Structures are given as structure tokens and as C-alpha cells.
Amino acid sequence: MNRLLFLILLLTLPVWAKAQKTHFTHDDTLRGSITPERAWWDLAYYHLNVRVQPRDSTLSGSTLIRYRVLKPGQILQVDLQRPLRVVRVEQDGQSLAVRQDGNAYFVTLTKPQKTGQTESVTVQYAGKPRVAKRPPWDGGLVWSHDKSGNWFIATACQGLGASAWWPCKDHMYDEPDSMAISVTVPEDLMDVSNGRLRKVTNNPDHTRTFDWYVVNPINNYGVNLNIGHYEHWSETYQGEKGPLALNYYALAVHADSARMQFKQVPKMMKAFEHWFGPYPFYEDGYKLVETPYLGMEHQSSVTYGNHFRNGYLGRDLSRTGWGLLWDFIIVHESGHEWFANNITYKDVADMWIHESFTNYSECLFTEYYYGKEAGAQYVIGCRANIRNDIPIIGVYNVNHEGSGDMYYKGGNMLHTIRQLVGDDEKWRQVLRGLNKTFYHQTVTTNQIEQYMSQQTGLNLMPVFDQYLRTNKIPILEYRPVMGGFQYRWANSVSGFDMPVRVCAGASGPYFQVQPTAEWKTLTVKNETTLTVDANYYVLTKLVE
16 A cells, blocks of 8 residues: 555544444434424524633533524523533523533423424533544634744644534524624634624733624534634635635744745635635625644634645645646645635535535536546546545434545546537536525535436436445447447346447447346457546456
């Protein structure tokens, strides 16, 4: 095993290990399902107010949860992971009874909850949050120091969940329409969170409070804290919807390197607005923030720890050379602004919607600047990272991610579908249409599948079934016969009849065939091999 492949497997191990889980607990159901205590109310607004105390690694504060009553209900579920604890819950100033069940708290409301009304509860909490063991894959709070010994603190909680550090409705199906984030830190530190900074307050106890406001819907794990001795600069990008504020935050000791590396952000924005449509959060701006871990897609506050080098920690995941021409974290994590933060899965089992499209965004970025062949070489090169261990889609309603193949295999599935479309501009409009149709929405796999089938005019369901719901790669079997070949699909789902471009021999003009599970005959003279266009993620096999 080469060193790069070992690194990839090591870094994806937590996702892989979680995907292998087959036994689910009561806690998994409470976290991963839309319980009756979640279903009756719709999130409208959060105000997270948290005091970060580095000296003893504790948090304390509250979340005001404003919600709309969809139907009468008197028990409300709020999530907060141990070792943090809920101190008090109140509505209209009245303290409420709370029952804890693992990481879920069930609040009994005394006020009648009437359909159509807007109500709120305030959840006070405190304690030492879970410390991240290896962020962002095994997340929580990162308590670290910069080279000068100053505190350098961040949150990273995808998979683990936002309730690892603040009380919330910790299921992806429901997002607040807007959110305020107030963070109090020692006076020598700065907090950078989501949205736009409204004010900074100097407090008598030698702390400062940073008040941020997000005007767009935001998913729970997209909310973040980034605390340190930051240097800040900004620029304005003239985008599809007008001027967009680009703000950058890096440790002062790294500011010169960051100023050079972060010049790639406008290039990223130009490429992705071309492919996906306008940046989805103009009102909240875009930030790139240095963190003590590799990086993540926090909405309007993308985090960065790639050491100001191109590639993935200086390596090219495709082994083609193209991945060394741009910064992987800037491109990949920013791509999530469209696929993860704009279009968000309802259930983590559908995490491919985030990762497959964003993996493919790396190919599209490469294509935009270096040509179509370069982009194709990049995504095809990434196939060496695919394991085909278990299906990409996980188990629903138990907070279960599918295979880590949602990255490289998912990206290659999309590249294959592009070949089926056969029209690059039509393909681009499908990608832009996804972001327009599902703008600021949470979605299911079925919605994405149906939309793409409708917009392409193709029955893509067997393709999605093959690549998302099995770990089998379709094999084009062929055998020489008098005057040509016979060919068919093997290792495929029922009804799989995906057309592919092939050529007779090792090279030559490509032409399209449409195999099925039954043998078909192709008339070709003087050739003994059949080659499939490498842009299709399939295998070939000569059979006797």
C-alpha cells in the first residue's frame, strides 16, 4: 500500500468505521429520527449565547429556541450531549420540568401549544464539552495554542452533531430561518462565527462579546466558533448577484502566507458560480477562517487548516498532478456552500448529496481553469481511493452514514451521468437548477434522483440504484464470436441498461452501445478486445 493511499484510508477511518455499524441503540433512534417530540414544532430562530472559558475548558450559556406550532403538543425534545448538562429550561419566565434520556432532554410545557402560534423556550446549559480527538472526523471542541502560546480554539462537529457543544434540535431535517450567535471570550481573543458581525462589546470582567447574525437558514453542524489571535482583511467579489463580501481570518503569525494562498478564493467563487449558480449566502457574506484542524464547510464561515499549501496537505488525491495546482480545502470545503449548506440532506443516510457533488466540484474546478480533459483525468484518478465496501446510502432514522465512497465513487457516478447526458451545457443547467430548485432546503435522495431524471430526460433510477444502493461496480462482459463480439452487463441491478461508449481494440473511434443483462451482438472485424471510454465508471471483463 503506498503512503498516499494509507493516508487516505487513515483519514477516512472514522466515517468508514461508523458506516460499518449494524447494531443500533435507543440513543441512535432518539438522535436520528423525527420523534413525536420533534415533529409537532418547526424551528424559526435560534439565539445561541455562549461563554467560552479556556482556563478550565468549559462552556456556559443558553439557546433561545423560537418555533412555530404545527400541531398541538406539550413535550418538546432538545438535544445536548454529555458531559454538558441542561441547567434550566423556561418558557415565558416559568421554569419547566425536564426529563433526560441519554443525550435527549424532554421538556414538559405547561402553556397550551396552539397550532399556528409562535412560541419560544430558553435552554440554559453548562459544563465541559467533548474534546475533539481527531477533528474534523472525530469532532467536538478543539482546545489548542498557536506558536506564541495563545489560545486557538474551534468547533468541528459534523457527524457527531451540534449538540456536542450547544443545545438545539439536533436533526438535519429542520433548520431555523435565521440565527443570532453571541460568543463571550477573554478580552485578548477574537471569535469568528457565521454570518455578519453586528457588534463587539467590551465587558467589565475583561471579556469581549462578539455578536454575529445569520439571516439565511443554517444547518446545525454548520454553526461554529473560531477563537484566536486573528488578523482580518477583506475584499469585494463582483458575483452573479452583485458585490459579495469576502472576509479572511488568519493567525497573525501566518498572515503573509494566508494572504497569498487565500487569493484562490475569488477563483473558486468564479468557477462555482459558473457551474452551480450564485453563491447561496450573499446576505451573510463569505469567510475563510484559519483553524487548528484541517477544515470544514461551516456555512459562511468556511474553516481552513491546510497549511497554506496546494493539494490535500501538499498531496494530490488524484495522482494526476492536477490536484497540486489548487488548494484542496479552499475548493472542497467552499464547494459545500452549494451542496451541504444550500442543499442539505434531511437524514444523514443521504450524506452523498453533500459529499458526492462536492467531490465532483473538484473536477469541475479543474476543468474550468485547465480544460475538460484535465477535469476528467482528475476525477478518474480519484478512483484509486474507492473501496466498494458497503453501499453509499446508509440506514435511515438512526443517524447512520453510508460508505466513505460517497466521495470518490459518488463523484465518479456523477461524471458517468454526465456522459449519459452528452451535452455539457445541459449538464451545467442541471447543476445550477438543483441549487435554484432546492434553494435553502433540506432534501431526500429521492428528490434529487427524480429531479435529475426529469431534467435530463433519462431514466436514471437504475444508475442511482447501482452506484448508491449496492457496492457492485457494473461489469461489461464481452466475448469474441465470429465477425465481432457479444456483450452484456454483469454484476448489475435488475433493469440496468446504461449505455456506454466503446471502441474495438485498445484505441480508435468510440461508438455507443446499450448493453442489458442479456447477450447482444456487435459486428466488428479483426479485433479481439473491447474497450470502454474511461469516463464511465465501469469495469470490463473478457469471458470465454
